[in-house]
Amino acid sequence: xxxxxxxxxxxxxxxxxxxxxxxxxxxxxxxxxxxxxxxxxxxxxxxxxxxxxxxxxxxxxxxxxxxxxxxxxxxxxxxxxxxxxxxxxxxxxxxxxxxxxxxxxxxxxxxxxxxxxxxxxxxxxxxxxxxxxxxxxxxxxxxxxxxxxxxxxxxxxxxxxxxxxxxxxxxxxxxxxxxxxxxxxxxxxxxxxxxxxxxxxxxxxxxxxxxxxxxxxxxxxxxxxxxxxxxxxxxxxxxxxxxxxxxxxxxxxxxxxxxxxxxxxxxxxxxxxxxxxxxxxxxxxxxxxxxxxxxxxxxxxxxxxxxxxxxxxxxxxxxxxxxxxxxxxxxxxxxxxxxxxxxxxxxxxxxxxxxxxxxxxxxxxxxxxxxxxxxxxxxxxxxxxxxxxxxxxxxxxxxxxxxxxxxxxxxxxxxxxxxxxxxxxxxxxxxxxxxxxxxxxxxxxxxxxxxxxxxxxxxxxxxxxxxxxxxxxxxxxxxxxxxxxxxxxxxxxxxxxxxxxxxxxxxxxxxxxxxxxxxxxxxxxxxxxxxxxxxxxxxxxxxxxxxxxxxxxxxxxxxxxxxxxxxxxxxxxxxxxxxxxxxxxxxxxxxxxxxxxxxxxx
Numbered sequence: 284x285x286x287x288x289x290x291x292x293x294x295x296x297x298x299x300x301x302x303x304x305x306x307x308x309x310x311x312x313x314x315x316x317x318x319x320x321x322x323x324x325x326x327x328x329x330x331x332x333x334x335x336x337x338x339x340x341x342x343x344x345x346x347x348x349x350x351x352x353x354x355x356x357x358x359x360x361x362x363x364x365x366x367x368x369x370x371x372x373x374x375x376x377x378x379x380x381x382x383x384x385x386x387x388x389x390x391x392x393x394x395x396x397x398x399x400x401x402x403x404x405x406x407x408x409x410x411x412x413x414x415x416x417x418x419x420x421x422x423x424x425x426x427x428x429x430x431x432x433x434x435x436x437x438x439x440x441x442x443x444x445x446x447x448x449x450x451x452x453x454x455x456x457x458x459x460x461x462x463x464x465x466x467x468x469x470x471x472x473x474x475x476x477x478x479x480x481x482x483x484x485x486x487x488x489x490x491x492x493x494x495x496x497x498x499x500x501x502x503x504x505x506x507x508x509x510x511x512x513x514x515x516x517x518x519x520x521x522x523x524x525x526x527x528x529x530x531x532x533x534x535x536x537x538x539x540x541x542x543x544x545x546x547x548x549x550x551x552x553x554x555x556x557x558x559x560x561x562x563x564x565x566x567x568x569x570x571x572x573x574x575x576x577x578x579x580x581x582x583x584x585x586x587x588x589x590x591x592x593x594x595x596x597x598x599x600x601x602x603x604x605x606x607x608x609x610x611x612x613x614x615x616x617x618x619x620x621x622x623x624x625x626x627x628x629x630x631x632x633x634x635x636x637x638x639x640x641x642x643x644x645x646x647x648x649x650x651x652x653x654x655x656x657x658x659x660x661x662x663x664x665x666x667x668x669x670x671x672x673x674x675x676x677x678x679x680x681x682x683x684x685x686x687x688x689x690x691x692x693x694x695x696x697x698x699x700x701x702x703x704x705x706x707x708x709x710x711x712x713x714x715x716x717x718x719x720x721x722x723x724x725x726x727x728x729x730x731x732x733x734x735x736x737x738x739x740x741x742x743x744x745x746x747x748x749x750x751x752x753x754x755x756x757x758x759x760x761x762x763x764x765x766x767x768x769x770x771x772x773x774x775x776x777x778x779x780x781x782x783x784x785x786x787x788x789x790x791x792x793x794x795x796x797x798x799x800x801x802x803x804x805x806x807x808x809x810x811x812x813x814x815x816x817x818x819x820x821x822x823x824x825x826x827x828x829x830x831x832x833x834x835x836x837x838x839x840x841x842x843x844x845x846x847x848x849x850x851x852x853x854x855x856x857x858x859x860x861x862x863x864x865x866x867x868x869x870x871x872x873x874x875x876x877x878x879x880x881x882x883x884x885x
Contacts, residue, residue: 517538550631690711
């Protein structure tokens with residue numbers, strides 16, 4: 284078998300010198316639509332104003348905004364009169380419920396999505412309830428248009444079962460690096476397509492969430508060839524199902540067995556990597572870690588677990604001895620080298636009694652030892668709180684109110700054996716008052732930003748290597764985070780100067796002559812389309828019409844005025860502009876709108 288590279292390589296900038304130069308040195312490409320060149324200084328001043336506004340607004344303190352007046356249905360709800368002012372919080376005004384839902388339950392609205400959302404109910408709350416139920420049943424959503432797009436790519440690996448992936452991409456003679464990594468590369472492209480084109484938006488958001496929760500390096504030597512299985516059968520198959528079922532599927536997947544070294548965990552040579560992350564990242568979380576505190580030997584020779592306990596005497600916090608006990612429970616969990624399927628090697632198992640979170644794991648149980656540990660952790664109140672806090676952080680705010688965290692955790696515990704446990708938990712979060720009355724406490728991460736940009740502009744794009752390389756410059760290439768904790772999910776991580784600068788550069792690239800107007804080599808595969816786009820000639824009207832088109836609401840005045848000034852370029856903003864100036868400046872005005880703070884919020 285040919286030697287396999289340790290990880291996938293990102294395309295170096297030298298491979299695309301003209302594009303690299305544009306992204307790294309120029310604020311925006313000059314328009315080629317008009318023969319009259321746009322003044323570079325004016326353009327830089329325009330984007331500079333947007334930059335100052337964006338950074339100042341995005342780094343405002345986070346808080347929960349209360350909605351104090353009802354939102355009307357229909358187009359009127361997009362207007363500023365129906366936005367609630369978040370006075371004193373430093374946060375943006377609360378938009379319509381539909382805008383909140385489409386940006387947090389999905390990757391942002393496409394033109395027409397907000398009207399479709401509003402039509403689902405006689406009030407914003409009724410529409411939200413209907414939309415949540417619709418999205419929680421993805422199989423009932425007609426996604427044939429997205430399916431047709433995916434089929435057009437003729438992906439080779441996405442329908443292969445695990446054993447076939449192993450046979451074709453691990454065991455076959457002369458498996459090259461390209462063959463071995465094809466499953467992860469095709470999954471990455473399919474994920475981009477589904478984020479942009481699928482109507483099952485909540486499913487895509489949750490797939491992104493749960494992958495990051497059970498993160499592994501997708502381009503690892505052993506993860507890459509079976510990555511289709513991990514994405515399809517481990518994450519997506521369980522994201523609205525039962526947490527214990529998902530936990531067990533993750534634990535026995537070849538990708539995770541190799542990634543966290545449980546494949547080499549044996550009774551004579553224990554490896555605690557998987558057990559450590561099982562406690563710290565997958566279930567209880569570091570918030571429930573008591574530290575390096577030894578168990579106490581009791582008078583009768585038993586062991587007493589340190590720290591607080593619940594009403595039934597079960598430890599609420601875990602210590603290192605729990606990790607060590609769990610490590611021995613998972614000895615012998617293996618990948619069958621002929622098939623890639625899970626197997627148990629009894630010869631490598633530590634057969635004696637173990638102690639985990641105050642519970643004795645009987646001797647000579649074999650594979651049941653590890654399953655007992657998963658049972659204990661999946662039913663633990665600390666797991667319920669940790670998982671639900673992370674879900675609330677993803678779907679509501681960086682620091683979600685404890686009330687909704689506890690409400691979701693109560694549902695988690697009450698439905699611990701239910702096949703739709705996670706669906707019920709997710710429903711509780713999405714229909715909460717906190718979900719409807721919070722805005723600006725999070726920004727889109729890079730993947731979400733680019734996907735929402737492509738959705739808002741009705742892009743006809745292909746996730747080819749160039750697109751993936753350019754979009755990865757913001758810092759969040761899919762399946763490329765190497766530590767097991769997943770990409771950060773806090774606003775402060777993604778709103779500092781460099782991440783924002785890079786997302787502006789990617790926005791510029793998507794809107795420059797390579798895409799907008801279709802003059803570059805990607806004109807047939809990466810093109811911005813504006814079907815039924817606004818047609819007006821006054822700078823103020825142009826900015827407002829395109830704000831409604833791209834955002835679903837008007838830009839707030841502090842963000843609107845610099846864009847109007849840029850579009851007017853010295854003309855009276857309430858007078859019609861010459862057609863040539865509109866043609867020349869419109870792409871850049873659209874870019875400024877897509878770089879605005881209002882487009883970053885979720």
